[in-house]
Amino acid sequence: MTIEYKDKVTNKLYREVIAFANGTGGTIKIGMSDEKNILGLENPLAEENAVYDQLSKMVEPLPLVEIIQEHIDGKVILEVRVTATEHVYRQRDTLFGDLYVRYGSKKQLLKTADEVHGFLRLRYLDESENALTNTTFRTKDFSGLIDIIQNANTTTDRFKNMQKNLEDVLSSYNIIRWNNGEFVLTRLGSWLADSSHTRSVLLQYSGDRSTSFCQQVSDFSGSIVTQVSRIMTMLQTVQSLYPRELVQQSVVNAFVHRDYSIEGDVSVIIFANRMEISSPGTLIEGLSMESIKKGARIVRRNPLLHALFVDLGLTDGRGDGIRQIIDSYSEGDEKPKISVQKDSISVRLPRKEQVEKVSNNNQRTSTHKEITHEDAILSYLLEHKHAKNVDLQKILGVSPSRVTQIVRDMVTKNQLVAIGERKGRIYTLANTKQEE
The missing domain is CATH 1.10.10.10 (Winged helix-like DNA-binding domain superfamily/Winged helix DNA-binding domain)
Incomplete structure (x- = not known):
């Protein structure tokens, strides 16, 4: 469960409640510092009434909130528990004023009609991640994810003391949810657990076609974060032949933006002259390759999974990966190709070209180094x-x-x-x- 700490009730507390209600829920502990020191409240009942009064005046519709007085070391704090529902919460008497949404550690203010429209579509799509499963949470099912987080190049505070705060961290991304007296996995949790049924494959051919000799076949399963890590490790042998950042971005995108309701595997295929990375699913309705190239705002299929990958430092989260891929090959004769099919998306990355610039009538000569x-x-x-x-x-x-x-x-x-x-x-x- 995501937790915020406030030393007192402020007149902008309702914004935090809106963000939680529009996201995946969370708790605000009033009477505690950001360092989790217990400050206490002099008049907790008055503070409780002030919270209810502020929410009734400032938020529409009225969010589902429970306020509990908690006694710790002789001091009293308020625990404001916010439940997320299918409604869209905003400032009262406005169309989308103070419309905040929060996933994980990110709180975003939606400022334009396009952002609001995208959020409404996102609410519908979120069910692919948020739906509960019948699988009871077990710590040992996330040993792979814990290892990745502990070794990640990240400054995200929540990942500190991961072993001790595991349930809080997983709850903050909606990987697990409290249901009928126990934590159970969400669909997102089922993708990230070591027992995940998702799969991926890496193939390497000696030639330019799949009919040439297959030098390597590697099959991966388990947590999708672990799969990404293992694939990137195996790609180190060919990293010098491709723009490293784009290879990682393409592999991460294949997992983050794939449609997990479709049977199929993420595949990475290395040929002598190119690499092809494919994932099940197609573009979300309303998006096209042309609109993305022109800078359309990305509506993410799996926003919670994306938020986790951003916090792990596996992607920058800017949403311009496709344009980066295209721009990085701007000087070469061979161009990357992104194919959108009815049930899959694939990215084709040519091997890096050795471009030799010569001053001959301002023309550029390119030489290609192919595997003979x-x-x-x-x-x-x-x-x-x-x-x-x-x-x-x-x-x-x-x-x-x-x-x-x-x-x-x-x-x-x-x-x-x-x-x-x-x-x-x-x-x-x-x-x-x-x-x-």
């Missing part, structure tokens, strides 16, 4: 030391005669050494043979 068959063989032998003709067929995805031609040329160039008779012949790197 020779590169693939040399890379394989660096790791495996030797290979047979049949091994190289699998790597290159070409015929035996074509492999024979390629390796014959490489032997002639003193790149490889052939050892043994024709039937059992193996190939090694020329420099390796010389060292031996």
Whole structure:
């Protein structure tokens, strides 16, 4: 449960209540400092009446609030518990005055009609995250998330003392909710738990097509935060070939903005000349690729999940990831491609180009470095030391005669050494043979 601390009742307390009521609920503890020191209230009954009076005068519709007097160390504080409902709460007698909404640690004032319209659509879409499950909360189900949070590069205060304040942290993002005397997982919680049924896959091919030899197949399951971390770790071997920030942004977006009501996996596929990242689902109704490119305000499918990823430092939360992807390749001949289908969205990132600028009539010459068959063989032998003709067929995805031609040329160039008779012949790197 998200908690705010106030040393006294202020005349703007109603704004905090509006934000909680429009978000996922929360508690305001009055008579405590931000450092959680107990200050106490001299006249708690009068303060309680002042809260009710302020809310009745300032907020429409009247929010669902329960105020409890809590006695701690001989002092009395007020605990204002705010419940979120399907209503839209705002300043009384206005269309959208003082319309605040809060998710996690973020409180936002909606200032324009477009923002309000987006929020109304968001209220409807939030059910995909907020709906309760029948799964009882167990601390051990979030060990993966705890590890990620403890090692995250973040300054978010709520992540301090994570083990001690786990229930408060998870409640603040609506990962768990109190229901009939116990904490249960929301749908969001089911995606973040170690027992999550969501899956993702990483494939790497030796060539430019899926018919070429598949060098690597990795299948991931469990908490989606853990899946993102494992995928990014495995992508370190190709990070130098792509803009790192864009790869992470694309992977994070695939999880944050996917439609979890659709069966399917997030997939990351590495080809010799590109990377393709796909996720189930399509754009939210009302958005198009053209409107996004022109700077349309993003309506997020899973805002609570997005808020968590922002606080973890996995994304900056600016909502301009697609434009960043396009702009980052502005100087190259090859452009990224974003495809929107009925049930999926995919991002295609070309390998980074080595662009050489020359002053020749103000023209720019681009040279592309592609993985050749020779590169693939040399890379394989660096790791495996030797290979047979049949091994190289699998790597290159070409015929035996074509492999024979390629390796014959490489032997002639003193790149490889052939050892043994024709039937059992193996190939090694020329420099390796010389060292031996």
